[in-house]
Amino acid sequence: MGFKRSADRASYVLFVFNLLSHYCSSSPQLTSGIRSGKRYHGLQFFTRTMPCITELYFLFYPKGVKSIPQNIYALLTPIALAHLIMGDGVAKKTGLVLCTDSYSIEDTVRLLNVLITRYRLNSTLRIAIKNQYRIYIQQDSMASLVKIVSPYMHYTMLYKVKSWLNTPRNRN
Numbered sequence: 001m002g003f004k005r006s007a008d009r010a011s012y013v014l015f016v017f018n019l020l021s022h023y024c025s026s027s028p029q030l031t032s033g034i035r036s037g038k039r040y041h042g043l044q045f046f047t048r049t050m051p052c053i054t055e056l057y058f059l060f061y062p063k064g065v066k067s068i069p070q071n072i073y074a075l076l077t078p079i080a081l082a083h084l085i086m087g088d089g090v091a092k093k094t095g096l097v098l099c100t101d102s103y104s105i106e107d108t109v110r111l112l113n114v115l116i117t118r119y120r121l122n123s124t125l126r127i128a129i130k131n132q133y134r135i136y137i138q139q140d141s142m143a144s145l146v147k148i149v150s151p152y153m154h155y156t157m158l159y160k161v162k163s164w165l166n167t168p169r170n171r172n
Helices: 007-023 051-060 078-088 105-117 139-152 155-160
Strands: 002-006 029-035 038-046 089-092 095-098 123-129 132-138
Touching: 002 007, 007 038, 007 155, 078 089, 078 095, 078 139, 078 155, 089 155, 095 139, 105 123, 105 132, 132 139
Parallel strands: none
Antiparallel strands: 002 038, 029 038, 089 095, 095 132, 123 132
């Protein structure tokens, strides 16, 4: 399994690496490439090939296609939700968007249902572009979301929920 982010997110990469380092055979490495005509620099690491990692791969990539597992209700712990937000969340003035563009509508709805039923988050499905869907967590659920995920988020990623951290409705 690989993990890669831009160089300006190096401390976040090191945070994730420290969580997974016992599965890795080497430290994070610098990388660079060209995207949309611009050079970028990043930091990446890879885990070793291990049965537990392979099991996760086949759980989320059955037949080589990225999908949300049927048992996502059990898998989407507060820590996992925090990592989902850190990796694919986009802060909005009125809530938070989860960029689930690469999943089918069925998979996105499965994840949406977990947010609604397990975490009681007021969430809706939005069309990003044709056949690409995103989950929108609405403003009235942000205080609850912050309480659930902020203890597990790296400080450099708190900007995704920052405006909701110290609001009067979230101080209790």
